[in-house]
Amino acid sequence: MSNNVTLPEQQGPEAGTAATREPLLAVENMKMHFPIYGGFPIKRKVGAVRAVDGVDFQVFPGESLGLVGESGCGKSTTGRMVTRLLEPTAGKITYSGRDITHAKRRELAPIRSEIQMIFQDPYSSLNPRQTVGTIIKSPMEINGINPPGGREKKVRELLELVGLNPEHYNRFPHEFSGGQRQRIGVARALALEPKLIVADEPVSALDVSIQAQVVNLLQKVQDELGIAFLFIAHDLAIVRHFSHRVAVMYLGKIVEVADRESLYTRPRHPYTHALLSAVPEVDLDTEHKERIRLAGDVPSPISPPSGCRFRTRCWKAQDKCATDEPPLVQISGNKEGHLTACHFPEAPSIEARVEDVVMDPALAALEKDHTEG
Template identity: 75%
Template sequence: MSAKTLTEPADAAPTSGETLLEVNGLTKHFPVMGGFPFKRQVGAVQAVDGVTFDVHKGESLGLVGESGCGKSTTGRLLTRLLEPTGGTVKYLGQDITHASRKEIAPIRSEIQMIFQDPYSSLNPRHTVGTIISGPMEINNINPAGGRANRVKELLEIVGLNPEHFNRFPHEFSGGQRQRIGVARALALNPKLIIADEPVSALDVSIQAQVVNLLQGLQRELGIAFVFIAHDLSIVRHFSQRVAVMYLGKIVEIADRDALYTRPRHPYTHALLSAAPDADPDNNSIERIRLTGDVPSPLNPPSGCRFRTRCWKAQEKCATEEPPLLQIGGNDAGHLTACHFPEDGDAAAKRAAAAVPAARTTED
């Protein structure tokens, strides 16, 4: 095995600049029922609340944040596995926010998803061939040479033996199962893939194999990715732009290098400082230990949702919600939702020592 770390970000895949996906004010509230016999809504879990971003053709956008911030729910809203409560989702200019099954059918094949758990996302009663050919059968796609040959081609593309066509999921390891999930997502030649923490359930020794497989496919096929993860080193390696979520909202979004070297939002600083360091004796990293727990999405704080844990919070933070805006003119496209953002130069000095170290290898 030749070791390849994730320390240095890979070169960005070329993008056309054309907007593929436009998300504006996307919201998802899950009702909470109470009373007797539980037919009255007494509240709502504000899982996603006013998320706005876009994805360009061939681009990879990372979506990061701690558990429960709404990352996975956002991914399922983009693929219309969940019905949005509010906001809009446009794909190539077409509004698909509340499109019917018939209306969304023509573009369903162009937006695919890779699920987090490679064990539960594959039907244990179906063979690999049936799992990968299923999307083609549902969409009445008959590739040249037949579906069986196409499945074998896909297995080879993702690094599996085409002869495993008739095997069942339980005969494969976790990494191999995730590769099967990748092959299934590629079966319909998508333009956009939502990867929901595709390596978090895998052993660290094979995480880089799957990440670099996805990156290679993005380069060769020009597929756009929304890469959902909480591992900052993997996101930095894979994504060209990164959006940071906290309690259902995006608090910062920027180019990869700008966000990791000049973070402006205090929460982004805290995330970067919490990344594990390979040197236990390294005292140069400023560790930011947030106090308190993440507030409940049933009753989020007024104003800035991060204010209850922020060391820079003032009275204004409790009364006014900070808009997601560009601060200063140095970093175009670097948007921050904070009334008192970090100074860019000072942030760069502190962040330089806090860049996450690689911890995985590739064969």
């Protein structure tokens, strides 16, 4: 993949004047195969779960890349490899020009503070036996960081930044709601002033009204601090609101990647069309889109289909799809940087209305407030 793409100069989701940048994070042909062992009395490897099977993407300074797809497609595994909580089976991960694919613990120490993670479940990701102050302060203690004014002052500033009362410093996680706990998780991720945050479905466990608050908070943090995000989610409405670019993942592969406007208005891969057609519409006066119902079940990652992995559920599949795996490339009619992995892509004239892709009135109101602001 090329290391230069066109991106907006300004921070946040809205596009501005084009500029060329070097990637903060670059992933090339990254794979994660979990071995399966069987046999008795001597166990041996009999197969592997191909959770991630060769993905390529880049995240640039100050941008948000949304990673979407059905449950089980490998999104969270991808995020954990980027943060090196998991070591890839194959491929290459480059951060700030440095190869960290198989870096050892001591080699990773200098960059641990620059790559942080927001976990999916705000209830299990916080230690119930520690106070909020201790939870947020721990990363600074582990990395030997002593900010001006002391760690406690820094923690109280972070609590205020994420919309919590600084007096909550001595409270325990069980005293907070789900949305407040996720804000604590955001504050912990910001404690070391990272350059990249991997947000692993950070709002999926929250009520919709709280989702809007947390997404708004993350956008505020990105706008003010210029932090890059790998934003993992299955909610297309939230991804649309937050991300500059979007990558669509299916069964361990990225099948389409484009800037937000291009992907939501001119999707080319049949799987992307199916995902967008499944999003409920809020505006009752809008003509309803035809729902695309996929046939069959998602194939097993232990033995994925040959050729195109989506072919077993695709209404456009032909013989070629079973023998040749389609490359992720720019095809005729695509906007620059809009990549699709399909032998028979949808016609560019078939468009999805961006305003239809809203999951809930609370998110619609959030989008309206952001636009007017």
